[in-house]
Amino acid sequence: MNYRHIYHAGNFADCMKHALLVSLLQHFLRKDSPFLVLDTHAGIGRYDLESAEAEKTGEYHDGIGKLWNQPPDSPLAPWLELVHKAGGPRFYPGSPLLTSLMLRPQDLLICCEKHPVDKRTLYRLFAGQPNVSVHERDAYESLRALLPPKTARRGLVLIDPPFEEPGEFDRLATALQTIHSRFAAAMVAVWYPIKHRTPIRQFHNSVEQAGYRNVLVAELLMRAPHNPDTLNGAGLLVIKPPYGFAERAQDQLNCLKAALGAHEALVSELVPE
Numbered sequence: 001m002n003y004r005h006i007y008h009a010g011n012f013a014d015c016m017k018h019a020l021l022v023s024l025l026q027h028f029l030r031k032d033s034p035f036l037v038l039d040t041h042a043g044i045g046r047y048d049l050e051s052a053e054a055e056k057t058g059e060y061h062d063g064i065g066k067l068w069n070q071p072p073d074s075p076l077a078p079w080l081e082l083v084h085k086a087g088g089p090r091f092y093p094g095s096p097l098l099t100s101l102m103l104r105p106q107d108l109l110i111c112c113e114k115h116p117v118d119k120r121t122l123y124r125l126f127a128g129q130p131n132v133s134v135h136e137r138d139a140y141e142s143l144r145a146l147l148p149p150k151t152a153r154r155g156l157v158l159i160d161p162p163f164e165e166p167g168e169f170d171r172l173a174t175a176l177q178t179i180h181s182r183f184a185a186a187m188v189a190v191w192y193p194i195k196h197r198t199p200i201r202q203f204h205n206s207v208e209q210a211g212y213r214n215v216l217v218a219e220l221l222m223r224a225p226h227n228p229d230t231l232n233g234a235g236l237l238v239i240k241p242p243y244g245f246a247e248r249a250q251d252q253l254n255c256l257k258a259a260l261g262a263h264e265a266l267v268s269e270l271v272p273e
Helices: 011-029 052-057 078-086 095-099 116-125 139-146 167-184 197-209 247-262
Strands: 035-039 047-048 092-093 108-112 132-135 154-159 188-194 213-221 233-239 264-271
Touching: 011 078, 011 154, 011 188, 011 233, 035 078, 035 139, 035 264, 047 188, 078 092, 078 095, 095 108, 095 116, 095 154, 108 139, 116 132, 139 167, 139 264, 154 167, 167 188, 167 197, 188 197, 188 264, 197 213, 197 233, 247 264
Parallel strands: 035 108, 035 154, 108 132, 154 188
Antiparallel strands: 047 092, 188 233, 213 233, 213 264
């Protein structure tokens, strides 16, 4: 209940996660049939980078602050266009706002935010948008309550925990089982921090042992992951990624690596199709 993303909004991890998210959502736009996005840890949706909180850490200076001058043909261009549309460079859009900007009338976004104050802020942001709903609900409980969707056969479940409590990787493993049992057709994207490799390997092993197929991992490392007290990188695990996503993701990560001075950018197949 104490986590506030405003201190970290627009940092390298946000940029990596959101650029890849936009690529995943573009896949759904290729067909006219409706799709659902369930954002389990939605936050407040939009962050003022000129606020005292954002300036206190200044993390965005080494993230989105280094990306405004990307060329029009950059692999990051589709995401950056949405960031500008949402009010950049002053305001940085979180995943709910980015997703909402890509929805068509037939599509649906469900946002879950446990913190009551943040939930009210998010609710005001989307007031008047009939295909966006906001719930004050625990992220993991929402998977049982809101899946399977009633109006769409296609969808993406985005799980983006703050990782402020121990045992988060175990909760993620359980959440993936819940999604598989209730909405097996869903594409799933799970963001995770990279501090030290051991918990990441354990999480990846749990996904492999659970029997999932077609699992991809994208990671951006700012430095070698040797210090468990430092955010050294970020990863996105994707179950059922669309055709061609691996190549697009690698191009995007390579671009981020060059612009941000990252240590490593890697897209790999964790489990084959």
